[in-house]
Amino acid sequence: MTPVIAVSNLSKTYATGFQALKRINLEIRRGEIFALLGPNGAGKTTLISIVCGIVNPSEGEVLVDGRDIAAHYRTVRSMIGLVPQELTTDAFESVWATTSFSRGLFGRPPNAAHIEKILRALSLWEKKDDRVMTLSGGMKRRLLIAKALSHEPQILFLDEPTAGVDVELRKDMWNIVRALRDSGVTIILTTHYIEEAEEMADRVGVIAKGELLLVEGKEALMRKLGRKQLTLQLRERLAEVPAALAKYRLELNAEGSAVVYTYDTQAERTGITALLDDMGAAGIGFIDLHTDQSSLEDIFVDLVRTTR
Amino acid sequence: MNLYAVRAIYHFEMARAWRTLMQSIVSPVLSTSLYFVVFGAAIGTRITEIDGVGYGAFIVPGLIMLSLLTQSISNASFGIYFPRFTGTIYELLSAPVSPPEIVLGYVGAAATKSVILGLIILATAGLFVPLRIEHPVWMLAFLVLTAFTFSLLGFIIGIWADGFEKLQVIPLLVITPLTFLGGTFYSVNMLPPFWQAISMFNPVVYLVSGFRWSFYEIADVDVALSVAATLGFLLLCLASVWWIFRTGYRLKA
Ligand SMILES: Nc1ncnc2c1ncn2[C@@H]1O[C@H](COP(=O)(O)OP(=O)(O)O)[C@@H](O)[C@H]1O
Ligand SMILES: [Mg+2]
Numbered sequence: 001m002t003p004v005i006a007v008s009n010l011s012k013t014y015a016t017g018f019q020a021l022k023r024i025n026l027e028i029r030r031g032e033i034f035a036l037l038g039p040n041g042a043g044k045t046t047l048i049s050i051v052c053g054i055v056n057p058s059e060g061e062v063l064v065d066g067r068d069i070a071a072h073y074r075t076v077r078s079m080i081g082l083v084p085q086e087l088t089t090d091a092f093e094s095v096w097a098t099t100s101f102s103r104g105l106f107g108r109p110p111n112a113a114h115i116e117k118i119l120r121a122l123s124l125w126e127k128k129d130d131r132v133m134t135l136s137g138g139m140k141r142r143l144l145i146a147k148a149l150s151h152e153p154q155i156l157f158l159d160e161p162t163a164g165v166d167v168e169l170r171k172d173m174w175n176i177v178r179a180l181r182d183s184g185v186t187i188i189l190t191t192h193y194i195e196e197a198e199e200m201a202d203r204v205g206v207i208a209k210g211e212l213l214l215v216e217g218k219e220a221l222m223r224k225l226g227r228k229q230l231t232l233q234l235r236e237r238l239a240e241v242p243a244a245l246a247k248y249r250l251e252l253n254a255e256g257s258a259v260v261y262t263y264d265t266q267a268e269r270t271g272i273t274a275l276l277d278d279m280g281a282a283g284i285g286f287i288d289l290h291t292d293q294s295s296l297e298d299i300f301v302d303l304v305r306t307t308r
Numbered sequence: 309m310n311l312y313a314v315r316a317i318y319h320f321e322m323a324r325a326w327r328t329l330m331q332s333i334v335s336p337v338l339s340t341s342l343y344f345v346v347f348g349a350a351i352g353t354r355i356t357e358i359d360g361v362g363y364g365a366f367i368v369p370g371l372i373m374l375s376l377l378t379q380s381i382s383n384a385s386f387g388i389y390f391p392r393f394t395g396t397i398y399e400l401l402s403a404p405v406s407p408p409e410i411v412l413g414y415v416g417a418a419a420t421k422s423v424i425l426g427l428i429i430l431a432t433a434g435l436f437v438p439l440r441i442e443h444p445v446w447m448l449a450f451l452v453l454t455a456f457t458f459s460l461l462g463f464i465i466g467i468w469a470d471g472f473e474k475l476q477v478i479p480l481l482v483i484t485p486l487t488f489l490g491g492t493f494y495s496v497n498m499l500p501p502f503w504q505a506i507s508m509f510n511p512v513v514y515l516v517s518g519f520r521w522s523f524y525e526i527a528d529v530d531v532a533l534s535v536a537a538t539l540g541f542l543l544l545c546l547a548s549v550w551w552i553f554r555t556g557y558r559l560k561a
Contacts, residue, residue, distance in 0.1 A: 014561060052402040055561045074310070077404040088395030092327060093320075104316025105403045147399070 002066050003027035004155060004186050005051065010060030012046050012210075020046040022210045023060070028155075028188060033181050035201035036190040043210040044190035045085055048157050052082045064155070078107050081148035085159035085190075087140045091133040095124055098132055099146050106151035118146045122176065138169045145176065156180060158189040162196060174200055206303055213303050227302075229292045230261045230272060235285035244282050248275050313405040317413025318420075321387050325421050332421065333428060336375050340429045343371055344436045347493055358495050359526040364437035369520040370492030371433065372426045376451065377458050377487060377512070378479045379425055384418035384462030385475045392466070392558075401560065407553035411463065418459035419452070426451050440524060447522035453538050454515055458483075460545035467558050486512040496528040511537060 005028035012021040020043045028034050036044050049055035051062055053073060062069045064076040090098045099115050119125045122142040127135060135143060141161070148156060158177065162170040177200060181187055191197055197204045198218065205215040214221070237256040248271065250259040263270040279286070325332045344364065352363040359366075391397040400410065433439060441447050461478075469475050490512030496504055507513050508529070518534025521527040527534070552559070 049561075054398055054401045056556055074404040074406075077402060080402070082398070082402050084395070084398050086395055088398060090396060091394070093323070097320075097323070101316050101320050102399060104312045104319075105399065105405065107310045107312050107404050109312060 001030060004030040004065060005188070006063040006066075007047075007051070008061050008063075010047070010050065010062060011058050012043070012050060012055065013058045020210050021050075024207075024210075024212050026205060026212060026215060028186060029203070031181065031184060031186055032202040033177065033187045033189065033200055035197035035204045036188065036207055037192070037194065037197045037204055038190075038207035039192055041209075042192075042207045044207060045159055046210075047207070048082070048159055048188070048190065052080060052157060053077055074107075078151065079154045081151065081153035081156045083141075083144045083148045083156070083158045083161060085163065087137060087144070089132045089135075089140050089143060091131070093132055094129050095119065095132060095135070095143060095146075096128040098143070099150050102147040103150035106153075108151045114152065115150060118149050121179075122146050138165060141165065141169075141173075142176075149180075153185070155186045155188070158187065160190055160192070162191070162193065170196075208303070227262055228265050228270075230263065230275075231258055231290055231292070232261070232279075232286040233258050233288040235287050238284070242282050242284070245275070245278055245284075248278075310405050310409050313403060314409050314413045314416075317400075317410065318417045321414060321417030322420070324387070325383075325417075333425070336379065336425055336429060337432050340371055340375070340432050341436075343367070344433070351493075355494075358498070359524070361524050361526060362437060365439060365524070366495075366520075367493050368430070368433045368437065368439065369523050370487070370490075370516050372429050372451075373454070373490075373512070373516050373519055374484070374487045374492055375429055376422050376426050376454055377483050377515075380418055380422040380455050380458035381462035381465060381479045381483060382475065383421050384415055384459040385466035385469065386462075387414050387418055388463055388466035389469050389472075389475055393472075397559070407549070410553075411460070411549055415456065415459045415463050418462060419455040422455035422459065423451055426455065441522065442525050443522040447519070450515070450519045450522055450534075450538065453542060454519070457538065457542040457545055460542070460549060464545065464548050464552065467552055470558075483512075486510050487516070491516050491528055495526075511541065514538070 005026070007024055007026040010021055010024040011019065013019045024047060036047065038044055046055060050057045051064070051069065053069060065079060067076055069076050093101070096115065096119070099119065100110065103111070103115065116125065119128055122145055124139065124142055124146060127139065132140070132143065145158075145161075161177070162173050165173065174196075177187055177189070189196075189200065201218050203215060203217050204221055206213045234257055238252060238259075239256060241250045241252050241259065248261055250261055252259055261272070261275055263272065347363075347367060355363045357363060357366070391400065430439070465475065465478050489507070490510050491507070492512075496507045496513060496517075499507065514529055514534045514537035517528040518531055518538065521531050521534065551557070
């Protein structure tokens with residue numbers, strides 16, 4: 001199956017001379033939720049803006065549904081909806097008018113039933129005749145989604161959809177996104193919240209300083225790069241880790257009552273058996289143990305550190 | 309052709325005019341009336357007629373031109389500058405619309421408003437002085453072409469401007485002086501020869517002269533020249549807009 005979006009060797013150098021994207025290669029699969037994860041200034045918005053036609057690329061090619069975005073801009077753009085990062089809305093227009101405007105702009109004939117359906121789904125129906133400037137921040141965010149969905153796009157870009165949104169709204173947003181995916185829309189969201197990528201995405205692309213560091217299925221990413229930590233509660237307190245165990249680089253807690261062993265789940269052998277054997281030989285007993293999986297946060301910090 | 313988009317933009321811009329109805333209509337009607345009181349009544353007692361036309365009636369075409377030029381520019385420049393300022397331009401840039409469609413929507417709406425405005429001023433003027441329109445078709449043609457051309461100029465200014473004050477600069481510092489010096493309130497032929505020659509470099513002279521000809525068949529310059537100047541300026545503006553979209557100038561990073 002052809003990818004719904006194929007980005008190849010995409011670079012962007014702004015007029016200031018700043019290179020925001022460096023030879024990005026990326027394929028988005030039809031119907032997935034893809035999270036583009038990276039810190040502020042990584043180039044997420046730039047990448048999205050190029051695909052949507054707002055920023056001109058310096059080099060490279062973007063195909064949407066197999067078509068070049070410049071040569072076939074009409075077909076391509078009518079397939080795409082964009083929810084921008086900033087709350088950029090009209091002020092004096094009504095919710096209904098601004099949403100209908102978007103549908104027309106994207107080349108669709110008026111369809112009051114569809115607009116109504118979207119406004120209801122986003123809990124904006126009661127506000128349909130209100131001026132946009134009277135809406136709260138959360139409502140404006142939902143209005144931007146409504147505008148982006150007004151022309152029934154197959155692909156939806158959400159640029160930091162939950163930045164500055166409170167916990168409750170964030171959960172709402174996640175539910176909206178899942179419902180959209182279930183209706184067959186491909187979703188690309190950017191975020192600098194790892195928890196969001198972890199919660200929402202089928203696949204995650206990690207981007208930093210204009211480079212796409214890796215693209216993985218979320219689980220695979222966790223598995224591949226996940227470190228685990230084994231914590232052993234000791235039978236007797238230790239003042240320090242014996243020299244015989246130095247090679248395991250154990251961390252002793254402040255009270256001396258537990259040691260933490262960090263291992264790589266990817267490694268051929270984890271070293272756990274050897275550690276336990278050597279501890280036995282050194283006469284150190286333990287009364288309990290547990291393991292922790294590292295979060296995407298740790299993975300991310302690792303990745304960004306290694307690319308510096 | 310994405311006609312739905314043209315329609316959406318056009319309606320959006322026209323809706324803005326309805327919201328600001330007072331500004332859009334009442335203020336030009338008021339200022340036109342003031343011109344008649346001040347210029348018509350005061351000066352009109354000294355200059356009774358020019359080229360066989362009563363002074364009050366003589367200034368009507370020029371007055372309409374003055375409003376047409378300044379309002380076309382400010383309407384169109386604001387229409388495209390505002391979304392750039394607020395950031396809502398992202399939607400236009402990401403939409404499946406071509407440059408001609410964008411221009412048709414924005415400039416078409418601004419020009420429509422100007423033409424309506426011109427007709428309102430004409431009607432207001434009719435309350436003060438007896439009007440005569442010898443060539444109504446030419447009159448409308450000049451009205452529509454000039455409105456469209458200067459709305460295009462406004463569109464260009466709205467893309468070039470990087471602050472609200474810049475929107476005002478050209479209408480205030482260029483268009484208004486040129487209009488006042490362009491034979492709006494007098495016939496260029498009344499000037500000393502030196503100033504007559506200088507006036508020929510003022511493009512507004514050609515616009516006002518042609519427009520006045522369509523009313524009274526009196527003109528400062530040959531009508532053919534007026535038509536050529538109007539069309540030439542239209543082409544110049546079209547070429548500039550074409551260049552803006554081709555290069556993405558100030559619209560796309
Ligand atoms: N129009 C622009 N001109 C110059 N530099 C820009 C422009 N837009 C963004 N940048 C720079 O490009 C980098 C990436 O920006 P952006 O794509 O917005 O990152 P992100 O969305 O990941 O936070 C940033 O360093 C930003 O300052
Ligand atoms: Mg961003």
